[in-house]
Structures are given as structure tokens and as C-alpha cells.
Amino acid sequence: DVKVTQSSRYLVKRTGEKVFLECVQDMDHENMFWYRQDPGLGLRLIYFSYDVKMKEKGDIPEGYSVSREKKERFSLILESASTNQTSMYLCASITGTPNTEAFFGQGTRLTVV
Amino acid sequence: AQTVTQSQPEMSVQEAETVTLSCTYDTSENNYYLFWYKQPPSRQMILVIRQEAYKQQNATENRFSVNFQKAAKSFSLKISDSQLGDTAMYFCASSTSGTYKYIFGTGTRLKVLA
Numbered sequence: 270d271v272k273v274t275q276s277s278r279y280l281v282k283r284t285g286e287k288v289f290l291e292c293v294q295d296m297d298h299e300n301m302f303w304y305r306q307d308p309g310l311g312l313r314l315i316y317f318s319y320d321v322k323m324k325e326k327g328d329i330p331e332g333y334s335v336s337r338e339k340k341e342r343f344s345l346i347l348e349s350a351s352t353n354q355t356s357m358y359l360c361a362s363i364t365g366t367p368n369t370e371a372f373f374g375q376g377t378r379l380t381v382v
Numbered sequence: 383a384q385t386v387t388q389s390q391p392e393m394s395v396q397e398a399e400t401v402t403l404s405c406t407y408d409t410s411e412n413n414y415y416l417f418w419y420k421q422p423p424s425r426q427m428i429l430v431i432r433q434e435a436y437k438q439q440n441a442t443e444n445r446f447s448v449n450f451q452k453a454a455k456s457f458s459l460k461i462s463d464s465q466l467g468d469t470a471m472y473f474c475a476s477s478t479s480g481t482y483k484y485i486f487g488t489g490t491r492l493k494v495l496a
Contacts, residue, residue, distance in 0.1 A: 302484055311486050311488035312486035312489075314486075317482070325483075357425075361427075368415040368432065368479075370417075370429040371417075371427075371429070371475075371484055373427040375424075376425045
């Protein structure tokens with residue numbers, strides 16, 4: 270059974286903290302994505318990675334960075350968390366071909382106070 | 383630029399009836415793919431149906447079918463014989479062979495009424 274696992278389901282952090290959101294997939298997928306989901310705005314792409322150590326900015330990369338040291342793991346980093354980064358974060362992975370199904374983690378609801 | 387637009391924030395349908403969710407998209411790529419995903423209250427995203435742009439025939443998966451109008455850049459989802467378990471957020475999405483970017487719309491919240 271395919272699996273994408275996000276390290277936390279709920280997270281509360283303070284303004285200014287450095288926050289790490291981890292995502293691990295066990296399907297040997299080349300491509301991994303980080304989205305944030307907000308009511309009325311849908312899923313917005315933050316960053317994606319098509320190979321180890323490779324990354325591309327999505328539509329809203331400001332305030333975020335990513336790390337992909339191993340194929341199975343894609344980390345989202347909030348360098349200095351702010352209240353406007355309170356959101357649901359979703360990780361996804363797909364194979365090397367773009368017409369295939371994206372597999373999602375269960376989401377991390379991050380609250381920055 | 384690659385964009386996906388869903389103009390219906392919320393919809394409702396009576397159980398056993400048919401409902402159509404709308405989606406329009408834009409892309410400069412020739413090779414692209416379109417998807418509908420479902421997100422139930424559990425938050426787990428599930429693929430409902432997919433369509434390759436080069437295929438003229440509309441995709442069908444059991445009670446779910448699409449109406450793909452390439453010239454109009456329209457990709458609507460029809461749910462027949464709606465069931466209570468169809469209550470969820472539905473997202474339209476596109477990907478391209480050029481960039482591998484997987485882009486989603488803003489979603490339509492569907493409620494199936496008993």
C-alpha cells in the first residue's frame with residue numbers, strides 16, 4: 270500500500286520560531302510537492318522537487334525553503350514563522366511521469382501564535 | 383502560465399441525483415493532463431478521475447465522468463446517482479509534461495443531502 274507520511278498532524282509554534290515539516294514517501298517517486306491549503310484559495314504550490322537536491326519554486330515560495338537530501342524525504346522549512354503562515358500544509362509525491370496520480374500525506378495543520 | 387479555475391465554491395445535491403462541477407484551465411503546453419481529486423472530512427486526498435489532453439474520449443470511472451472541451455479549456459465533473467459518501471471538497475488539477483508542476487483550483491465543497 271502506497272504511503273506518504275507527514276511528521277505531524279497538528280502543530281502549534283510561536284512567531285519567529287524555525288519550523289520543520291517533514292514528509293516521507295515509500296514509493297520511490299521522483300517528484301515531491303509542498304502545498305498550503307487555505308479556505309477559498311485551494312491548494313497553492315510552495316515548492317516542488319524533481320530529484321534529490323533539486324528544487325523549484327512554486328507560486329508562493331516567500332518565507333519558505335525546502336530540503337531534499339534523500340529521495341524519499343522532502344522537508345519544508347519556515348525560517349521564521351509568522352501568523353500568516355498558519356495553514357494546512359499538504360505534501361504529495363508522483364512518479365516521473367506527469368499523468369500519474371499524486372499521492373498525498375494526511376496534512377499538517379500548523380498554527381503560529 | 384498554468385492556471386486552474388473553479389467558479390463554484392459550494393454546491394449541494396439530493397441523494398441519487400446528478401450534479402456537475404465546473405472547472406476551466408489555461409496552459410501554454412501541448413501535452414497536459416487533467417484530474418479531479420476528492421478531499422473528504424478526513425482530509426485524505428483521493429484521485430477521482432484523470433484525462434489526458436490528447437485523448438478526445440471523455441474519461442469515465444463508475445458514477446464519475448468528465449466533459450472535456452479542449453477548445454473551451456473546460457473540464458467538468460459529473461457525479462451520477464450521488465451518495466452521502468460523495469460529500470467532500472472536490473479539486474480540479476492539471477499537470478504538464480514540460481514542468482511537472484501539479485496545479486490545483488480553489489475547490490468546490492459538495493454536500494449530498496439525504
